[in-house]
Amino acid sequence: MDEKKARILVADNDPSFLYAFEFIFGEDYEVFQVQDGLSARALAEQESFDLIVLDVMMPPTGFDEGFQVCEYLKMNPKTNNIPVIIVTNRSEQDRTRAMEVGAEAYFTKPFNQSELRQIIENLLDQSRK
Amino acid sequence: MRSLNIYNISAIVICAMYIVFAYFTYTRHKKSATIIKFATFCVVYSIYCFSIFLLFGFNNNAVSILSTILIVIGAFVPTILCDFLLTVANVRKKEYWIAYIFPIVFILVSIYHATKSQIIDYGTHKFYSPNPVLVIGVPTLFLLLVIYTALRFRVAYRTIRSPDRIKFLKRLFMGIYIVIPAAIFDIAFYTKIFGVFPFSLPMLIGYVYQIMHILDLESLNRQRTEYIMSLTHELKSPLTPIQMLINGLESKIAPEPKTKEALQVIAYEIERYKNLINNLYLISNVELDRPEPIKINKEPIVLSRIVADVITIFRDGAGRKGIQLTHQSNGNNPTILVDSDLVRQVLINLISNSIKYTMSGGKVNVDVSYSEKRVYVSVSDTGAGIPKKDQSTIFEKFYRAENIKQTGEGGAGLGLSITKMIVEAHGGKIFVESKHGEGSKFTFYLPIEEPVGR
Numbered sequence: 244m245d246e247k248k249a250r251i252l253v254a255d256n257d258p259s260f261l262y263a264f265e266f267i268f269g270e271d272y273e274v275f276q277v278q279d280g281l282s283a284r285a286l287a288e289q290e291s292f293d294l295i296v297l298d299v300m301m302p303p304t305g306f307d308e309g310f311q312v313c314e315y316l317k318m319n320p321k322t323n324n325i326p327v328i329i330v331t332n333r334s335e336q337d338r339t340r341a342m343e344v345g346a347e348a349y350f351t352k353p354f355n356q357s358e359l360r361q362i363i364e365n366l367l368d369q370s371r372k
Numbered sequence: 373m374r375s376l377n378i379y380n381i382s383a384i385v386i387c388a389m390y391i392v393f394a395y396f397t398y399t400r401h402k403k404s405a406t407i408i409k410f411a412t413f414c415v416v417y418s419i420y421c422f423s424i425f426l427l428f429g430f431n432n433n434a435v436s437i438l439s440t441i442l443i444v445i446g447a448f449v450p451t452i453l454c455d456f457l458l459t460v461a462n463v464r465k466k467e468y469w470i471a472y473i474f475p476i477v478f479i480l481v482s483i484y485h486a487t488k489s490q491i492i493d494y495g496t497h498k499f500y501s502p503n504p505v506l507v508i509g510v511p512t513l514f515l516l517l518v519i520y521t522a523l524r525f526r527v528a529y530r531t532i533r534s535p536d537r538i539k540f541l542k543r544l545f546m547g548i549y550i551v552i553p554a555a556i557f558d559i560a561f562y563t564k565i566f567g568v569f570p571f572s573l574p575m576l577i578g579y580v581y582q583i584m585h586i587l588d589l590e591s592l593n594r595q596r597t598e599y600i601m602s603l604t605h606e607l608k609s610p611l612t613p614i615q616m617l618i619n620g621l622e623s624k625i626a627p628e629p630k631t632k633e634a635l636q637v638i639a640y641e642i643e644r645y646k647n648l649i650n651n652l653y654l655i656s657n658v659e660l661d662r663p664e665p666i667k668i669n670k671e672p673i674v675l676s677r678i679v680a681d682v683i684t685i686f687r688d689g690a691g692r693k694g695i696q697l698t699h700q701s702n703g704n705n706p707t708i709l710v711d712s713d714l715v716r717q718v719l720i721n722l723i724s725n726s727i728k729y730t731m732s733g734g735k736v737n738v739d740v741s742y743s744e745k746r747v748y749v750s751v752s753d754t755g756a757g758i759p760k761k762d763q764s765t766i767f768e769k770f771y772r773a774e775n776i777k778q779t780g781e782g783g784a785g786l787g788l789s790i791t792k793m794i795v796e797a798h799g800g801k802i803f804v805e806s807k808h809g810e811g812s813k814f815t816f817y818l819p820i821e822e823p824v825g826r
Contacts, residue, residue: 263613267620332608338669351713352612356619 248273249367250291254283254312255298255330260352264296267356268363280308284315287322293367297346299331310337310344317345326366330354597656604653608646615642633688640689647720651786654717658793666797670709670821675747676701676740678712682719683738686727694732697723703742709821714794721787722751722814730755730811746800747820752813758806766804767792791816 250273253264261276268274275292277283279302287295295316299309309329316322329341332352341349348362621627622635654666683699690697719738726736734754741748758766767788795802795816806812 257609257613259610259613260616263616263620267616332605332612352608354612356616 249293250275251294251296251363252277252283252287252290252292253296254278254280254301254309255296256301257298260298268360272363279303280312283312287316287325288319292325293370294326294328294363296328296330299329299337307340310340313341313346314344324370326370328359328362328366330359600656601653604649604656607649611642611646611649615639615646618642636688637692640685643685643720644689644724647717647724648786650717651721651790654790654793655786666714666793668711668714668797670711672707672709673712673715674705674707675710675715675749675818676705678716679719679738679740679749682716682723686720686723690727690736693727693730694734695727695730696735697727697738698735699738699740701740703740706742706820708747708818710798710818714798715818718791718794718816719749719751721791722816725787726751726753726755726812726814729753734811742820745820746817748815748817750813750815752811754811757808757810758804758812759808763804763806767802 248271251268252275253261254277255261255264256278258278261278265274265276272294275286275290277286281303283295283297283301297309297312299307301308301312304311309331313327313329316325316327326347327345328348328350329337329346330350330352331337338349347366350359350362618635618639622632622639627635657666679699679701683697687697723736723738730736730753736751736753739748739750739752792802795818798818800816800818802814802816804812804814
């Protein structure tokens with residue numbers, strides 16, 4: 244591991260999920276938590292992150308906020324090079340939508356977490372190069 | 373020969389219309405338990421048709437007979453069918469008789485009438501001779517028609533009070549669209565029978581509500597399924613952090629063996645729970661008639677790896693029940709293109725079924741073998757087996773074989789039907805071989821698609 248931990252932004256309206264994410268990845272990465280789409284956008288613009296993990300159903304729009312945030316971040320020149328992972332407990336059917344808005348990876352909850360870890364590491368490696 | 377008149381034309385129009393409606397209504401219900409009530413109804417209704425024919429059909433004019441047959445087969449069968457299905461689907465149990473009242477009244481009146489002479493002159497549309505049927509039968513019929521209409525009105529009204537205004541207007545529009553030809557038919561039909569059109573307004577209102585009721589039932593069904601879908605979402609949400617934390621605890625804290633085992637039991641049960649929710653989700657997707665109910669996201673995987681993964685999850689659970697869970701794979705384990713999550717779901721369904729219905733001391737074996745174009749996976753057990761008569765029906769939704777119900781094991785009857793759908797959506801097939809008391813063997817194959825450009 245390099246001296247500086249990678250910074251990950253996680254947005255999910257479920258505090259338990261955020262806690263679990265921090266519990267598992269908190270040692271290896273610096274995890275920032277937000278609970279809605281607006282603060283996710285704001286924080287992603289203010290600070291610099293190496294990776295963003297987004298839930299789909301979040302306030303304020305509820306239904307597809309994660310996709311909207313992803314689209315927004317990918318349009319923004321400041322943030323468009325940060326890899327995005329979309330994590331949702333909606334079905335596999337949304338995978339195409341996730342790819343359309345430019346997300347690098349898509350996971351349905353509950354997921355295999357070693358797979359998630361693998362993907363996170365791969366994406367971080369790619370963006371370091 | 374009489375040319376086409378308003379009776380014939382309206383009969384044909386109504387025929388076509390109701391056939392379409394009956395079709396839609398029927399396809400909505402054919403898979404539910406309503407089928408038994410439906411069969412009972414068919415018997416009652418065939419008698420009804422026959423009696424209608426007795427009442428109105430014995431006429432020396434061939435065209436008139438034809439039109440009567442058309443009316444009976446085309447208009448009445450589907451109408452009453454719709455009525456029946458709607459009523460049993462929507463009304464509380466003790467009100468089922470509403471569905472029968474119309475045909476029963478006709479049967480009673482017409483059987484009595486059929487024994488008497490003809491009372492209607494079809495040329496002038498007038499009654500002849502004071503017949504006891506006219507004096508007692510017809511007023512009774514009218515009265516019952518009114519009661520029937522009023523009851524239908526009430527039943528429909530209860531369903532129709534939807535808060536959604538836009539949908540309501542849409543339904544109203546469609547209702548009117550269907551009721552206008554229906555009204556023409558009614559006027560023609562009742563005028564032909566009774567010489568006058570007796571209860572035009574209540575009948576019309578009855579029809580409007582009836583049609584709206586049909587449309588409403590559709591949306592009710594949808595709402596229910598959509599509700600189940602959103603419910604599966606809610607059921608899934610808390611699982612994610614639970615599962616993450618359990619895995620995290622297991623790998624981080626290095627717990628003592630006993631705690632570790634407890635954590636594994638929790639993880640195993642969560643896996644089963646998750647699979648049940650996935651099944652429920654898929655089945656409601658199919659119910660909603662989505663264009664692609666089971667969407668397949670093919671990705672290159674090594675099938676044996678998924679099998680091994682699922683086996684690892686279930687090995688401990690099987691061990692606790694005293695069942696030996698083994699697996700073999702022959703061949704060179706090529707990378708194939710399938711939807712890994714769905715295939716995983718298939719394996720979990722089959723393996724957990726086998727474990728469930730195998731007694732302690734038994735064996736469950738998973739075998740993967742490759743041919744040139746297909747990969748075969750079979751899950752065999754030494755469990756209760758499936759009686760021959762159940763083997764063709766176990767893949768049906770909600771079906772559970774008689775002998776397994778007696779084992780006292782719970783189940784929703786979803787697993788195998790989902791499994792079949794997933795396998796078939798991949799272009800594969802699933803079979804069962806089983807001997808009662810000796811065990812069963814489920815085999816499915818998936819076509820091998822080599823990943824392109826990898």
